[in-house]
Amino acid sequence: MLTVLLCTIFLSDTVTTEKVQSLDEVVIVSETGRGRKRSVKGQVASIDEHLSELKNVSLVRRGSYAWEPVVNNMQTERLSTTIDGMKIFYACTDKMDPVTSYVESGNLQSISLNSGLDGNPQATGNIGGSLDLKLRKVGFDNDPFHTSLSVGHEWNGHLQVYGADAALSSHRTYLNVGAFYRHADNYKVGGGEELQFSQFQKVNVFTNAGLRLAKKDMLEATLIFDRATDVGYPALNMDVAKAEGLITSLSYKHLFPKASWETKVYYNHITHEMDDTKRPDVAIHMDMPGDSWTAGIYSLLMTALKQHDLSLNYDLYYNRLFADMTMYPGGAAPMYMVTWPDVGTLNTGVALTDNISIFRNQSLRLSAKVAWQHQKLNNEEGYHALKVFFPGMTDAYHQTTARFAANYQFSILNSQFSIGTGWGSRAPTVTEAYGYYLNNTFDQYDYIGNPSLKNESAVELNGTAKFSTLNSQLSIEGNVFLFSNYIIGHFETRLSPMTVDAEGVKVYGNISHATIANVSLSWNWQITEHLQWNKKVSYSSGRDADGDPLPLISPISWQSEWIYQYQRFQAQATIKGNARQSNYGEKYGETAAKAWTIMNLSAQYQFKVQSSKFIVRAGVENLFDKQYATYADWNHIPQKGRNIYLNLTLTL
């Protein structure tokens, strides 16, 4: 069902699927057949590496840490990211901290992605897609005690990963606890040169707990504390001294005979502090802290009625974003500006999703959401500063957004087809509407938000066709997004940049229309019982109203992998690459990425010693030590050179 739209990767080695019998939580099952997608590095892989396994996802990389997910060639502003349905917003005006960086692989059970306008119930503003990071919960009535340890080492950059977690479960209670630590030095790019400022360090602790109040009533609580320090961003002019996230929630669940009802309240706070004190040749030292607070509630009712699988969700959140900047020119007075004027956003929405089975071989999925939001600029200084550029602006705005998606699927013989359509809109982000002189190192422009932006909207069309024979499967997937009022930075030559050496100023504006299209072709061939060969090639295109290429659109990418599996041993060889980026957003300051090809090898073996289960994984990435950078590597910072890794997971 709907595997085309929803794909899930599983992070945990022991996939603790909650028992489906009571609709407690329905895990969205992804790829049919052999195994769900997971990173070859297993649980030790970073969130970013897990994300890169998802279909239609690529990652913008500004360093070795905190990559920004891109879905269907759309970045954060056109995506929704939630953690178990909770809204969370990044706190860095330079996007150094996508919210996925405030969790750790060990916190999660899976990451699910809904491509396009068909979002998860809590998602708003998701034109490109919605990611939901599903937290790891052992659940009631599971194994009474369970613990696992993982250790990993990567030679390139001396990345060390240590993790330990334990789970307790009974009929009345359950508890997950875990602690994780990652540390990396600068890595070496292909050819052996060290990339300065590519280090990072992170600690993370989490707990999930459940208490059954009555037979059908339960409470669940989550606490995650995540702290990254000394994070280098080689693609930017600054690093990060500290990025800290506190994520908390409390939810109440009630089970009906054929339905479940969950209400969750949550609060999270992110603190982000940039740091340029370790950089040589800093013209002007700057302090740039940012803060994001979000509190919210959602209430989700899920039910199965005859051929309908319905879910109804109400959500409300309040988010505050504040960021400022103090510059210290040698000797003279410090210069201060508010870059995010303490914007309070109150957003509330209702979402309805229905999966309808029609006969045996057909299904229809409908989803819709309407949301309304109110924004207030709480910082006077920031408000008056923006007013210089927009004398007619006020300190409060409100927007209404909506999305609707329908997908029809049917199968005949060995073929599966689906077609889908949708329409959705999003409100401008705080950066787009109220950002103030935010320097973008991608095009070297200072960006000013525009409070008079119109909502951006898009019509989506998608389709897939899958043909299966006895031992192979061919699939073609495609989608196209036809945007109206596409939001992007516009040159504003009348304004003078703030950042020394910046090229100029851009102000966000709407362009009448734009198009993003993606198509991919994949072929999986089970050559023998033990050997599988998968191939995939994708092509994307993004055009603005003048027909010129949009920036950060993937060039042709391809991948070919051989997977050998024999009992508890698995080995994999992958060759992947990108063609030269021939359609790059020159107009938007992008320069073309070169073509590249790399090869990775990996192997894993599972064995048992008494009752303990071991999984050893080893591999080589970039076997031939090629120096390369993808189109999504900010300022073309090179990727890791040859990297050998070894990791071990032990489950007791």
Next chain:
Amino acid sequence: MKKVKGLFLILYVVALTACNSNDDGVQAGIEIPGITITDDADCCSAEEALNTYNFLQTVQLVPELTTEIDGKYNVYVYTKTGGFHTGYNDIYFVSTKKETGNYIKDLTVTSNSPLMYMSKMNMYHSTPVSDKSRIVNYDYLAVKRVWVSFLMNTSENGSWTYSYEVDVLGKTGGMEKKDIVVSALPDGQVWLKSFKVGDDTFFLSLVNPTDWKTGTNNIKAYVSKKSNPITTPYALATETFTVDIDPRMPDMGNHTSPNNTPLIKQEDGSYQGSINLTMTGRWRIHLTVKDAQGNVVAGGDDLSDGFSSLFWEVTI
């Protein structure tokens, strides 16, 4: 803990405002330290006196300029800091009746005369001043304001004296050549500049940079003309100019702001426009002075950095 404190604070404020709202109904007698309110028509009513008193809390007395007239009235002089600095200074005059301490409404400043002695050259000169005294605000009629824009600070090169004359209820009094100290402004603050047109020297005094914040600000200035003889205080220029402003941040690669409007002469003789400041820090306001016909008469030249050599400097 902080939150608990905050809660107490809220309760406290609620309690306080609750009391205040009870008091609102009763017009309790206004008490002002040192002042006895009588029915004296020369003086302020209780409300006017309170307003005046409150205003005077925002400025500082210049003790050396206090004097008395006829043994009946005191005259007090205030500035923002209790002293003087280079560039534009507002000077406030207040007169009280000795018996009651209450402020007298009928006060006029008839002379406002700073004078500098340049010891090395053994010469005297004055500096730009306001034409006449004005009331500061109709809420406190008893306060009269003049201004002086000091050309330079007191140093080994020269020293300042200040003379003034006031008229209080028909009686004249004042001070003659009282020594005052004019301090220099800190680095990053230059509020007075001069330019020449033919043989005439003009002075541009920036009035209100201390009020400025990030955002759009009113900018006010005066254009004064050097007197002949130069010991006479320099009055406002009768010529009409337009002054274009170009704010720049020298520490930020001469970053500027959009939509600034030029200084244009107003009916009261001041020049006003608007200035946009995109952040705090040091700003240079580069100036281009045009005459009534629109010809550039000063500034507007391009220095090596590409901006006018005539500029004020302000650090906010």
